[in-house]
Amino acid sequence: MERVYLDLKARIISGQYPPGTRLDPTQLAKTLDASATPVRDALHRLSGERIVESWHQEGFRQPSLAEADLCDLYGWGGLLLSHALKGRTPHPMTGGLFELPGHAGYMEAVESLFRTIAIGAQNRELRYALIANIERSQIFRAAEARIDPASRELLAAMEEDYRFGRWTGLRSKITSFHRRRVAQAGRIVAELKPRTEPLR
The missing domain is CATH 1.10.10.10 (Winged helix-like DNA-binding domain superfamily/Winged helix DNA-binding domain)
Known part of the structure; x- marks a missing residue:
């Protein structure tokens, strides 16, 4: 099973x-x-x-998500990630540098970054909620990359903040990233629709 x-x-x-x-x-x-x-x-x-x-x-x-559903999911994900980073300070033994697996593709890289943040959350319930949000959002990542050419660049900036423990900057970029996705939600939903289905 x-x-x-x-x-x-x-x-x-x-x-x-x-x-x-x-x-x-x-x-x-x-x-x-x-x-x-x-x-x-x-x-x-x-x-x-x-x-x-x-x-x-x-x-x-398979869920048929409307634009409003996607906006809610993005908004919830941004709030959870921001909360997971709140109050975090670099460990004195790391010298301010944190490891993050390298991924060339946008889909894999965004999941890796957000999952790494989730695993580092102190609150177990927050970890569970974040992982669930990350998995439910994974289906949208390819559409995000197709409709937004800046996707990988935005993610690279967040990855750099994570590696150097710049938590305030990372929280700000995560908030901006999810607000950008909310603004693009209608286009992302349209991108996910089968081509035989009329766009509404």
Whole structure:
């Protein structure tokens, strides 16, 4: 079941299924080389994490997010990250330099930075909330990069602040980053829609 859960989760947050796609356990079982029961269990677990939607007697589907939903998710993510950095001071033994895994791609790099901040949060509930927000937001990252050419540059500036422990500057950049994403939410939602679906 854990293999099926992790595989299915990776497919969903990578954007393999367009918004609104019905997720049928029997069909998914064939592609995941598993029986329908662990697939259904995984879908229930992902529904609890709000990565997929479940409706009584209607099964499961990839969420169909509206612009307002995306604005709320971005706003919540910015608040959580800012709170995780509040009051943080460089450890005296680090000399002000913090390690951060290097990633060339925007999608991987933004997840790495935000997840690193989340793991460093002192409050366990804050860590859980941040990780959940990061995973639910991952599906938008490719669309962000497509509609905003400055995405990697903005992220590089945040990465540099993190490496040198410039927490005040990083909090400010994270707030600006998420406000920028809120302003772009309508374009990001449109970018995620299947091309056969009319844009509204």
